Amino acid sequence: MKYLISALFFLSLTGLFSESLTVVNRTGSVIELIQAAPAGEDKWGDDLIPGQVVLDGESVSLDLTGSAPWAFRMIDSDSVVYVLYEVLPAISGKLTVGPENQARLSAYAGAERNISITNRTGSAVSSFRISAVSDNSWGPDVLDGRYIRSGETADININAVPGTLSFDIQFTLISGNQVIPYEKSDVILTDGASLVLNLHSEN
Numbered sequence: 001m002k003y004l005i006s007a008l009f010f011l012s013l014t015g016l017f018s019e020s021l022t023v024v025n026r027t028g029s030v031i032e033l034i035q036a037a038p039a040g041e042d043k044w045g046d047d048l049i050p051g052q053v054v055l056d057g058e059s060v061s062l063d064l065t066g067s068a069p070w071a072f073r074m075i076d077s078d079s080v081v082y083v084l085y086e087v088l089p090a091i092s093g094k095l096t097v098g099p100e101n102q103a104r105l106s107a108y109a110g111a112e113r114n115i116s117i118t119n120r121t122g123s124a125v126s127s128f129r130i131s132a133v134s135d136n137s138w139g140p141d142v143l144d145g146r147y148i149r150s151g152e153t154a155d156i157n158i159n160a161v162p163g164t165l166s167f168d169i170q171f172t173l174i175s176g177n178q179v180i181p182y183e184k185s186d187v188i189l190t191d192g193a194s195l196v197l198n199l200h201s202e203n
Contacts, residue, residue, distance in 0.1 A: 020089070022060070029076035039069055040066075071164075083103040125173060128170075158189065
C-alpha cells in the first residue's frame, strides 16, 4: 500500500505549488510552440508561449501550476518536435533544449501504450494496477474483470503521463479461496513491452 507523504521536502520536490522555469533554446532553430504535461495528466496542455517565439540562444520564463515531474513538448520552425521528460523545476530552475532532445522517446513512451502480460505464477491473475513511481495511489484495474490464467498471455492498454518510464505494479492472484496481492517496484513499461509475472514479483 502506498502512503501519502506530507513532509515539506516532498512537497517542494513534487512541485505542488506554482513555480517558474526558464527554457533555454539551443536547438539551432526558432521554437514556436511549448506545451507541458504535469504529473497525473495524460495529454499536452495549451501553448505556453502564444504569439511568441524563442530564438536560438535566447530563453523564456514559464509560470507553471501543477505537480512535478513535468513533461515538455516543443516544436520549432522546421516542425521538428522536442520532448523532455521527468523535469523538476524546483531543483533545476532551468531547462536547456537541444538537438539531443528531438522526440525519440515519444514513439514508445506516450500517453497510450500497449503491453503484453504473461502469467507464470501458477495461479490466475484477477487484477493488475499500475502507479507512476512519483505518484502515491494505484490506478484502476486494467483487466476490468478479466482473468489471466497461468501460462496465458494477455495484451492490455495503459494510460500514462507522456515520458513516464518507470512504474510500480500491483497484481492479485486467486489461490483457493484467497485473493493475494503482490507488488513490484520500478518496472519499465514502454509501448510494446512484454511483462512476465511470477511469484518473485512479491515485495
